[in-house]
Amino acid sequence: MSARFEPITGRYMHLDLFGRPHRIYVEEAGQGTPLLCLHTAGADGRQYRALMNDARVTKNHRVIAFDMPWHGKSSPPAGWHDEEYQLTSANYTSMILEIMAALDLDRPIVMGCSIGGRIALHLALDHPERFRAIIGLQAGAHVDPYYDLNFLHRPDVHGGEVAAAIVSGLVGPDAPDGARWETLWHYMQGGPGVFKGDLYFYKIDGDIRTRVAEIDTRRCPLFLLSGEYDYSCLPEESLAVAASIRGSEVTIMKGLGHFPMSENPPEFLKYLLPVLEKIARM
Amino acid sequence: MIDALQRLVNADAALVRRGRYLTTTFLLQIGQAAWLIAICEGRIVSVTPGPFVMPSSSFALRADAEAWSKFCEHRPPPGSNDLMALIKRRALKAEGDLQIFMANLRYFKEALGKLRQGADA
Numbered sequence: 001m002s003a004r005f006e007p008i009t010g011r012y013m014h015l016d017l018f019g020r021p022h023r024i025y026v027e028e029a030g031q032g033t034p035l036l037c038l039h040t041a042g043a044d045g046r047q048y049r050a051l052m053n054d055a056r057v058t059k060n061h062r063v064i065a066f067d068m069p070w071h072g073k074s075s076p077p078a079g080w081h082d083e084e085y086q087l088t089s090a091n092y093t094s095m096i097l098e099i100m101a102a103l104d105l106d107r108p109i110v111m112g113c114s115i116g117g118r119i120a121l122h123l124a125l126d127h128p129e130r131f132r133a134i135i136g137l138q139a140g141a142h143v144d145p146y147y148d149l150n151f152l153h154r155p156d157v158h159g160g161e162v163a164a165a166i167v168s169g170l171v172g173p174d175a176p177d178g179a180r181w182e183t184l185w186h187y188m189q190g191g192p193g194v195f196k197g198d199l200y201f202y203k204i205d206g207d208i209r210t211r212v213a214e215i216d217t218r219r220c221p222l223f224l225l226s227g228e229y230d231y232s233c234l235p236e237e238s239l240a241v242a243a244s245i246r247g248s249e250v251t252i253m254k255g256l257g258h259f260p261m262s263e264n265p266p267e268f269l270k271y272l273l274p275v276l277e278k279i280a281r282m
Numbered sequence: 283m284i285d286a287l288q289r290l291v292n293a294d295a296a297l298v299r300r301g302r303y304l305t306t307t308f309l310l311q312i313g314q315a316a317w318l319i320a321i322c323e324g325r326i327v328s329v330t331p332g333p334f335v336m337p338s339s340s341f342a343l344r345a346d347a348e349a350w351s352k353f354c355e356h357r358p359p360p361g362s363n364d365l366m367a368l369i370k371r372r373a374l375k376a377e378g379d380l381q382i383f384m385a386n387l388r389y390f391k392e393a394l395g396k397l398r399q400g401a402d403a
Contacts, residue, residue: 146370151384165387169364173357229360231367
């Protein structure tokens with residue numbers, strides 16, 4: 001059997017973030033309009049592997065995904081071993097803008113899922129002029145905690161096992177087994193306390209309910225795509241966000257869950273491709 | 283329905299292997315009915331139906347009958363497809379020493395998933 005290589009290139013970028021040196025892993029594939037992809041809490045940029053392998057996307061888009069600090073192949077900054085990791089709205093926003101500048105991306109489309117979908121709403125509100133369009137996957141304005149987050153980081157519960165077990169039901173029922181378990185494997189590989197630290201943004205610091213209606217889609221188009229089986233960010237929560245933002249577009253994706261691009265790429269692309277075509281015509 | 287749990291779980295070698303460090307007794311309550319389910323090293327050793335005078339268990343899972351019935355459908359609707367989905371909707375309560383439940387969450391999800399229609403194939 002001959003070896004086959006995917007058309008994805010990975011590089012390590014050295015960049016100062018929040019006043020400290022960081023080593024950030026960045027993957028990309030394709031050429032054209034930059035499409036910057038943001039992964040979910042507790043996972044990494046591998047969630048976008050299928051998009052980077054789909055010629056329908058890459059023929060017109062330069063698809064880029066970075067692993068956030070502490071995630072995937074991006075290291076935590078020196079000194080991490082005595083710190084508690086907590087993602088904040090301010091750090092998340094500045095990380096995205098700094099990485100965009102470092103990659104010299106001119107008004108990319110940004111697409112984020114879950115916490116990435118939430119920060120996409122923050123970006124739509126605070127930095128609309130920096131983006132050609134914003135796509136929020138599983139994007140809600142707020143999620144209340146529905147389990148004790150301390151179970152995600154304590155020595156008598158395996159962090160990787162529990163993270164994957166908590167999110168396993170968020171994968172939709174039609175996900176092919178291979179993609180389902182690959183998605184969960186990413187969760188199993190997360191570092192200690194990292195999923196929990198991301199959820200600090202998702203469930204506490206990143207609450208945008210009081211401001212979300214101020215998003216002006218004339219300054220930057222906003223598209224929301226949400227999986228029917230997501231009980232973390234419920235379809236009705238995405239619908240409520242869309243209803244409060246004039247000019248936004250929302251679609252509920254049948255049979256899909258919280259990780260559409262990763263759990264069931266062929267189904268997700270049926271929803272994403274028309275959005276990308278629409279953005280291309282704008 | 284719950285009677286089949288012991289046979290279905292113990293017949294799944296991979297599930298029993300993943301539960302090999304799990305020895306506990308938990309209480310499952312659906313509506314007014316309750317069972318004490320005893321697990322030893324991943325194998326279910328007994329399923330004892332109530333009513334109980336003084337049930338002793340490490341933790342309890344309590345669901346209303348309608349919510350549980352939806353969970354057991356062959357293709358549960360959104361919001362009923364997972365124990366965490368039920369917990370989020372407050373249709374399932376987990377009480378007691380939940381370290382055992384959370385440390386073995388995949389085991390408990392898959393074990394109780396055996397009660398789904400069509401899982402007994």
